[in-house]
Amino acid sequence: MATKIGVVSQKGGVGKSTVSRLLAVEFARNEWDVLIADTDTVQATSSRWNDRRLKNDIKPVVDVATFNSVERALKNENNYDLVIFDGSPHATSMTLSIARIADLVIIPTGVTVDDLQPSVILANELKRQGVDRNKIMFVFNRVALSQAELREAYELIENSFYACLGDIPEKTGYHRALDAGMSLTETGYPSLNERADAVVAKVADRLSLAEAA
Numbered sequence: 001m002a003t004k005i006g007v008v009s010q011k012g013g014v015g016k017s018t019v020s021r022l023l024a025v026e027f028a029r030n031e032w033d034v035l036i037a038d039t040d041t042v043q044a045t046s047s048r049w050n051d052r053r054l055k056n057d058i059k060p061v062v063d064v065a066t067f068n069s070v071e072r073a074l075k076n077e078n079n080y081d082l083v084i085f086d087g088s089p090h091a092t093s094m095t096l097s098i099a100r101i102a103d104l105v106i107i108p109t110g111v112t113v114d115d116l117q118p119s120v121i122l123a124n125e126l127k128r129q130g131v132d133r134n135k136i137m138f139v140f141n142r143v144a145l146s147q148a149e150l151r152e153a154y155e156l157i158e159n160s161f162y163a164c165l166g167d168i169p170e171k172t173g174y175h176r177a178l179d180a181g182m183s184l185t186e187t188g189y190p191s192l193n194e195r196a197d198a199v200v201a202k203v204a205d206r207l208s209l210a211e212a213a
Contacts, residue, residue: 005023047064103207109141
């Protein structure tokens with residue numbers, strides 16, 4: 001049975017696909033067989049990214065497929081070591097379905113109040129619906145230069161009794177990499193790659209703790 005990670009949010013444009021692709025590439029690089037289950041069948045951001053990756057012959061190979069339900073995606077789990085669910089925005093019932101079967105639930109969010117408030121509301125609702133609080137994590141995405149704003153965002157998440165896996169700055173190098181079918185750890189800038197890889201390392205640690213529990 002595959003390990004399952006749900007990357008979810010009720011908002012679009014907060015980095016669900018960005019985080020999904022980052023994790024997929026790094027776990028595949030460590031010889032895991034990885035599937036991204038792209039549940040946004042309209043935008044299909046991860047699927048379109050993978051088309052570019054295949055066209056440019058970028059290794060490692062990551063399988064990406066679109067699914068209109070969690071159940072359809074799970075029919076494929078025995079073929080993989082890791083299934084990453086790239087959630088669809090506003091898909092309330094599907095978001096809950098993903099969270100219930102996932103070993104780890106990641107909520108990407110910006111650091112503004114407009115992004116943080118609905119993200120915490122989502123986490124609280126998942127918890128209310130029976131999802132273990134300890135498997136709900138946050139990642140800050142598209143972080144600007146303000147360290148004060150970032151610090152306040154960390155404090156808000158911590159005061160809401162959730163954990164944060166790290167933060168990803170807003171950088172042109174990341175955009176260029178994604179446009180070419182690469183992930184955040186495949187830019188031409190070692191410092192950017194290391195910053196993104198730090199998030200992956202924390203995810204791997206959390207999964208190890210979950211397996212040991």
